[in-house]
Amino acid sequence: MDTSQIVELRQYTLHPGGLGTLVPLFEREFVSGQEAAGIRVGGRFRDLDEPDRFVWMRAFPDMAARTRALRAFYEGPVWRAHRAEANATMIDSDDVLLLRGPGYRVPDDAGLVVATICHPAEPARFTPPPSVHAVHRTEHAENGFPALPVRTGEDVVVWFSAHPDADAHRAAPRPAGPGGGLLRPPRELRLVPVRDPLG
Numbered sequence: 001m002d003t004s005q006i007v008e009l010r011q012y013t014l015h016p017g018g019l020g021t022l023v024p025l026f027e028r029e030f031v032s033g034q035e036a037a038g039i040r041v042g043g044r045f046r047d048l049d050e051p052d053r054f055v056w057m058r059a060f061p062d063m064a065a066r067t068r069a070l071r072a073f074y075e076g077p078v079w080r081a082h083r084a085e086a087n088a089t090m091i092d093s094d095d096v097l098l099l100r101g102p103g104y105r106v107p108d109d110a111g112l113v114v115a116t117i118c119h120p121a122e123p124a125r126f127t128p129p130p131s132v133h134a135v136h137r138t139e140h141a142e143n144g145f146p147a148l149p150v151r152t153g154e155d156v157v158v159w160f161s162a163h164p165d166a167d168a169h170r171a172a173p174r175p176a177g178p179g180g181g182l183l184r185p186p187r188e189l190r191l192v193p194v195r196d197p198l199g
């Protein structure tokens with residue numbers, strides 16, 4: 001398995017209507033601003049089952065690069081200029097899984113992306129279903145930028161799939177059950193990519 005990147009899967013709970021403010025701001029200012037600081041910004045999504053949730057991904061070559069890049073962005077001019085507007089949309093921004101894996105590029109024609117989150121009872125022995133892809137596992141290294149908390153004290157395995165729409169996802173064959181046992185049923189995030197409203 002490719003474990004070459006540090007990946008954050010970030011879930012923000014927003015005030016009602018906040019998505020309409022945050023997404024244009026994010027696309028206009030925060031994508032290019034983070035990339036200029038050395039952050040690879042990935043998919044940005046609304047949650048099909050939680051209309052006031054914004055989910056997004058970003059990646060770094062390693063933990064040291066993550067610390068440098070986050071410091072550069074959050075102490076830099078783009079975040080300083082727009083943080084008040086962004087933070088005003090948010091109820092909670094601390095639901096963050098710090099993962100190691102290949103990252104995930106959202107296909108251009110994806111109407112729905114599903115992120116499956118598993119909590120294995122025995123993480124070291126857990127084997128994901130053979131038909132899944134873009135498998136990520138918890139990164140347990142110390143968070144080098146504690147101003148942005150990440151979830152700790154849990155081991156997860158996360159994988160991704162893309163579908164034309166929700167109907168196609170429902171009709172898709174499910175992979176064989178994961179081995180090794182789980183502490184709870186897998187959780188599926190049904191995510192709709194947000195498009196650049198300025199594009």
